[in-house]
Amino acid sequence: MLNPSWIEISESALRHNIRFLKKWIGASATFSSVIKGNAYGHGIETFVPLAEKCGLRHFSVFSADEAERALICRTKKKSEIMIMGAIDDEDLEWAIENGISFYVFDLDRLEAARQAAVKAGSPARIHIELETGMNRTGLREAEVDRAVVMLKSHPESFIVEGICTHYAGAESIGNYFRIKNQIRIFDELSTRMEGEGIEARRKHTACSAAALNYPDTIMDMVRFGIAQYGFWPTQETRMHYFIQHSPESNHRTTQLLKPVMSWKSRIMAIQDVAAGEFIGYGMTYQATRKQKIASVPVGYFHGFARNLSNLGHVLVKGRRALVVGTVAMNMMMIDVTDIPGIQKGDEVVIIGKQKRMNISVASFSDMTRNLNYEVLVSLSCDIPRVVVA
């Protein structure tokens, strides 16, 4: 392999997560696989065909460029692609021609979609996004009635694929009342649209945390991001699940979600450093004794945060090794003094399991205050992604 590190994507872990999540939402709800942010760092081109192999047929992206990547790499013509965010008006026709559906979050977009549908000679597949309290994007109450008029006067231009919204933090109990209020507003507005004869193919509001914490939000489809990759949105969500659904289980050993990704590299060089010497750039780490220091060709360029300097760990020979000195752009040093038999070329696990040890993405988050999400999407697109069993 030409690359100094690689990311393994586990098919069995993904199958396991999909099985658990599908069972949770029931057979009548569609599982939409959210693949924005380069499939949360897993790599769109690797992840989409694998997810299709595991039975998924609906993909949600943030923007048109991601939709194009999904379109190119999908292996099933039936796989649907939905844009939840950014697409320029001039690209709407392209989306329509390729059967890609997109969110309509204001009246200008609705009009632009109508014009694009006329040009394309086929209807636009749209999702009416309702503003329910996040105050980000979506049609407000007063706009909903105008949208209904537009939809009813141009039935040939639209297929209403969805009516949807997004919750402002369903992963934290601190937002409980805000979320409950959003659910109520969504019900009111969507019922009003239905009363006016606007029947959407699917009502969808839930992300991972909403589906797990507020089952009422599951409706006709769930947009699963983080959970499908094997991560709980927060520890709070995980505990909430266990307390509600399997209080007798052993939380430590019952693995309902399995991390799909591992990140690995190899030892590049080994040096003996005398006591008192400084290691790496600057003077952040001074050897306290004669130490064996190994370099690993992974740095902040690849997504290993510089603020893990003197703080992060990796696994070598099934043992934890501390990152010593400052993480550089392409390299970091680790202390392997107490790990016998280390050799150049030995496997280094940066995220994932080795023998009986494990380094979770959450452990990065604990040390840097970055979310799981941030750690994952920081992983450079240049690192090759390989599917493993």
Ligand SMILES: *Cc1c(COP(=O)(O)O)cnc(C)c1O
């Ligand atoms: C990112 C996103 C999701 C998925 O969120 P997770 O917390 O990763 O499950 C769902 N819906 C929208 C609109 C999003 O932007």
